[in-house]
Amino acid sequence: xxxxxxxxxxxxxxxxxxxxxxxxxxxxxxxxxxxxxxxxxxxxxxxxxxxxxxxxxxxxxxxxxxxxxxxxxxxxxxxxxxxxxxxxxxxxxxxxxxxxxxxxxxxxxxxxxxxxxxxxxxxxxxxxxxxxxxxxxxxxxxxxxxxxxxxxxxxxxxxxxxxxxxxxxxxxxxxxxxxxxxxxxxxxxxxxxxxxxxxxxxxxxxxxxxxxxxxxxxxxxxxxxxxxxxxxxxxxxxxxx
DNA sequence: CAATCAACCTGGGTGC
DNA sequence: TGCACCCAGGTTGATT
Numbered sequence: 001x002x003x004x005x006x007x008x009x010x011x012x013x014x015x016x017x018x019x020x021x022x023x024x025x026x027x028x029x030x031x032x033x034x035x036x037x038x039x040x041x042x043x044x045x046x047x048x049x050x051x052x053x054x055x056x057x058x059x060x061x062x063x064x065x066x067x068x069x070x071x072x073x074x075x076x077x078x079x080x081x082x083x084x085x086x087x088x089x090x091x092x093x094x095x096x097x098x099x100x101x102x103x104x105x106x107x108x109x110x111x112x113x114x115x116x117x118x119x120x121x122x123x124x125x126x127x128x129x130x131x132x133x134x135x136x137x138x139x140x141x142x143x144x145x146x147x148x149x150x151x152x153x154x155x156x157x158x159x160x161x162x163x164x165x166x167x168x169x170x171x172x173x174x175x176x177x178x179x180x181x182x183x184x185x186x187x188x189x190x191x192x193x194x195x196x197x198x199x200x201x202x203x204x205x206x207x208x209x210x211x212x213x214x215x216x217x218x219x220x221x222x223x224x225x226x227x228x229x230x231x232x233x234x235x236x237x238x239x240x241x
Numbered sequence: 242c243a244a245t246c247a248a249c250c251t252g253g254g255t256g257c
Numbered sequence: 258t259g260c261a262c263c264c265a266g267g268t269t270g271a272t273t
Contacts, residue, residue: 020267037267039251053252075250076267116244125268132266182265201266222246224265 003081007032007060019094019129023087031087033080034070040077041185043069048189073183094129098167101128103160110151110159118154119147120221122166131166134179134201137226139165141200146232147225172197200226 007026014025022042024032034042041054050071058070058079070079082090096105109128113121119140122131131139140147142165145158154162178184178192181202185191195202199209204217208228217226 035267037249038265055251073251074265076248078268114243120244123267134266179266184266221244223267 003032003058003079004060006081012062018087018091019097019125020132021090029084031082031084033078033082033087033090035078037072037074037077039073039182041071041183042187043071043185043189044187045189048185050185050189051183054183094125095127097129098131098163098170101163103156103163106163107154107156107159110154110162113151115151117147117220118145118149118151118162119223119225121151122162123221123223128166130170133223133225134181134198135166135169135173136223137201138169138198140232141227142169144231146229146234147220147227148234200228202226 010030011027012024013027016023016025020035022034022036024034026032034040036042039054041050043050044066046065046067054071054073055075056069057072057075057077060068062068070077080086095109101109106128110118110121113124113127115121115124119136122128122136122139123133137147139162143158143161145154145162173179173192173194176192176194176197177186177190179194179198180191181195183191200215203215204226205214207213208215208231211228211230213228213230215226216229217224219225
């Protein structure tokens with residue numbers, strides 16, 4: 001990749017997030033687009049030394065003396081220099097941002113989804129942008145909805161609860177500086193704290209904080225999945241309401 | 242057509 | 258200790 005040689009002389013005019021994409025707008029109407037995937041890390045703290053397994057992929061020297069460095073442990077993260085049209089194409093494939101949605105908007109999105117389970121549905125970036133695997137499990141737990149439920153069968157109350165839960169778990173992640181289960185770092189090289197606040201994800205076998213039955217760990221659509229089979233019943237009917 | 246799977250990469254952990 | 262295998266917060270295109 002020779003992005004570094006293409007960039008000198010250009011100016012950063014704006015920085016935005018689009019779903020899970022980070023979009024840096026340049027003054028020539030091009031865009032530096034990052035997708036961190038699982039292990040991508042962007043660091044602006046010049047004195048930060050990442051662990052040895054974080055391979056350096058990219059550096060950009062800014063005129064205030066900052067160096068923007070990009071590391072990726074697995075080399076599957078993306079950095080691309082794109083035109084406005086190409087960014088527009090990415091944007092057009094993304095669903096709405098969860099924080100911009102109301103319950104009335106979210107219910108039809110959920111119930112018209114063609115995916116087999118609600119977990120697949122909220123992970124689908126074309127339906128709702130920005131929800132990843134950890135936050136999907138946390139939100140479904142919080143809303144007391146089984147990840148295995150068929151999306152079309154959620155009633156208005158359930159979809160409203162789910163949207164609110166998605167917003168809450170994402171806000172928690174933001175407030176606590178990210179979830180550092182593996183090795184997430186913010187731009188200063190500091191780990192996030194949100195892993196301390198997870199109540200479901202990664203808790204397989206441990207007692208549910210609500211009912212004390214063990215949290216189930218399984219796999220749904222190839223993604224590690226955790227839920228409480230008691231608090232999040234698969235059947236919509238519950239004798240105990 | 243819908244749903245799953247392999248591939249993209251690499252390093253770390255685990256179990257034999 | 259060595260080695261084969263599995264796993265990872267994601268997305269995409271191929272395959273069943």
